[in-house]
Amino acid sequence: MLVSVIVPCFNESAVIEATLERLAQVMEGCGHGSDYSYELIFIDDGSRDDTLDKLKKAAQKDGHVRYISFSRNFGKEAAMLAGLTYASGDCVVIMDADLQHPPEMIPEMLYWYGQGYDQVIARRNRKGDKKRSAFMAHLYYRLVNHIVDVKMMDGVGDFRLLSRKAVNGLLAMQEYNRFSKGLFSWIGFKEKIIEYENVQRAAGETKWSFKRLLSYGIDGLISFNNKPLRICFVMGGILVFISFIYILITLVQILLHGIDVPGYFTTICAILIIGGVQLISVGVLGEYIGRIYYEVKHRPHFLVADTNLEDAGKAEKRNYDR
Ligand code: UDP
Ligand code: MG
Numbered sequence: 159m160l161v162s163v164i165v166p167c168f169n170e171s172a173v174i175e176a177t178l179e180r181l182a183q184v185m186e187g188c189g190h191g192s193d194y195s196y197e198l199i200f201i202d203d204g205s206r207d208d209t210l211d212k213l214k215k216a217a218q219k220d221g222h223v224r225y226i227s228f229s230r231n232f233g234k235e236a237a238m239l240a241g242l243t244y245a246s247g248d249c250v251v252i253m254d255a256d257l258q259h260p261p262e263m264i265p266e267m268l269y270w271y272g273q274g275y276d277q278v279i280a281r282r283n284r285k286g287d288k289k290r291s292a293f294m295a296h297l298y299y300r301l302v303n304h305i306v307d308v309k310m311m312d313g314v315g316d317f318r319l320l321s322r323k324a325v326n327g328l329l330a331m332q333e334y335n336r337f338s339k340g341l342f343s344w345i346g347f348k349e350k351i352i353e354y355e356n357v358q359r360a361a362g363e364t365k366w367s368f369k370r371l372l373s374y375g376i377d378g379l380i381s382f383n384n385k386p387l388r389i390c391f392v393m394g395g396i397l398v399f400i401s402f403i404y405i406l407i408t409l410v411q412i413l414l415h416g417i418d419v420p421g422y423f424t425t426i427c428a429i430l431i432i433g434g435v436q437l438i439s440v441g442v443l444g445e446y447i448g449r450i451y452y453e454v455k456h457r458p459h460f461l462v463a464d465t466n467l468e469d470a471g472k473a474e475k476r477n478y479d480r
Contacts, residue, residue, distance in 0.1 A: 159248050161185070161196040161268065164241025166234050167255040171207040173359075174200075177255050178216050178223070184261040185222070188268060197247065199224045199467075200255075201240050204231035210464070217466050227464040235336040236460040238316060242325050244467055251319045256359045259317040263354055267319040276321040276347035281313045285356045298375060305389075306382040308343040314351070315339075323347060334452045334459070337381040344382075380445050387446065390439035397435055401428070 163181065167174060178198075185196045202210045202225060213225040226240055238252055249271050253259040259280065267278040284292040299312045316338055320328070327345035366374075380386060404424075 159194055160246060161188070161194075161249055161251065162199060162241075162245035162247030163196065163251045163253065163264070164199045164201065164238065164245055165253055165255050166201045166203055166237030166241065167205060167209050167213070168203040168231060168234070168237070169205045169207050169209060170255040171205070171209045171212060173256050174209055174212050175216075177257055177261075178212075178220075180257065181253075181261045182220060182222065184264055188265050196222060197224055197245070198222050199226065199241050199245055201225075201237040202227040203234065203237040204228045214466075224467050225465060226462055226467065229461040229463040232460040234316075235338055238338060239329075239336065239459050240462070242320075242328055244465075245325065247322075249319055249321050250325050252316050254317065258357050258359055259315075260354060260357060263317070263352065264319075266352055270350045270352065271319055271321065273350075274348065275350040276324045277342065277345075277349045278319040279314055279342075279349060279351045280317040280354050281311065281351050282315070282317075282354055282356045283313060287356060298378075302378050305379060305385050306340065307385075308340050308382055310339050310343060310378070311351075316342075318342070321347070332459075334455070334457065335377065335381050335449050336459075337377050339378065340382050376445070380442075380449070384446070386442050390435075390442050393435050394439065397432060401432075 181198060200213050202213060210227050217223040217225055251264055263280050270278045295312055299310060302310055324345055324347050328341055331341055
């Protein structure tokens with residue numbers, strides 16, 4: 159059995175050595191029997207610090223270490239896709255480089271994989287997180303689960319083990335706008351959830367600004383189905399209905415009492431509400447069209463600048479053949 163561990167890294171110089179060491183230690187300890195081997199694939203997502211140098215050094219020392227270096231920063235989704243594409247393991251573990259995903263969970267994941275599960279998902283609690291962000295996340299997941307038809311769970315991230323079947327399922331989806339949380343849930347298969355204690359980042363800083371979080375949130379809402387479009391349609395319908403009733407009432411009043419001129423308030427209300435609803439709807443439409451625009455270009459998800467993988471060409475072809 160070959161286990162691949164894929165680790166996306168972007169400017170992780172401060173912690174990458176510690177991660178390498180702990181990961182290697184855990185993976186060495188996992189070996190039950192002679193048919194066990196592992197590979198550690200680090201995807202350097204266009205880091206601007208010396209992450210790549212450190213990875214190269216590690217690869218020279220440890221034959222299990224592979225690296226793939228992108229030509230620029232393509233984002234974590236692209237980095238994970240690259241990892242999945244290049245991984246040759248019977249099962250694949252995805253984890254962050256900042257030790258927020260404790261490598262010590264991997265043996266347990268492998269145990270459940272051995273029990274026949276295709277996705278072993280590590281779920282963190284929100285201990286130590288800011289109260290406000292935990293609350294916002296809770297609200298967000300309630301909203302999203304109402305709208306989107308795949309199930310998304312709070313505390314569940316990319317830290318998970320995937321069987322070869324699950325990996326192939328993910329690779330079959332070559333869409334440009336990748337929203338992993340949704341994709342993981344979409345493929346299905348037998349899932350096992352295991353819990354772990356929330357850990358704060360070991361060193362370095364998070365790449366998630368508020369703006370990035372917001373746009374990620376919108377991605378989650380939009381990228382799975384056309385319900386937001388349907389909501390616009392329903393909003394329009396409700397408005398038309400209300401307007402119709404209002405027109406009827408006004409008409410009756412005119413017939414009974416004649417036309418009275420004052421009507422500034424109602425006019426302004428109507429303009430504002432209808433204008434607002436129209437703008438939101440156009441915005442939602444635009445989001446979808448924007449996505450179509452990116453999809454039809456069929457651009458590769460990432461470009462590889464440097465790697466020590468031997469069969470890199472094969473996987474690269476797949477990336478370009480979209
Ligand atoms: N990451 C990446 N490309 C990016 C941003 C992040 O590969 O553009 C990696 C990063 O190195 C880390 C993981 O994705 O291994 C999660 O990032 P981070 O710790 O900043 O996110 P958080 O844990 O705060 O959600
Ligand atoms: Mg992190």
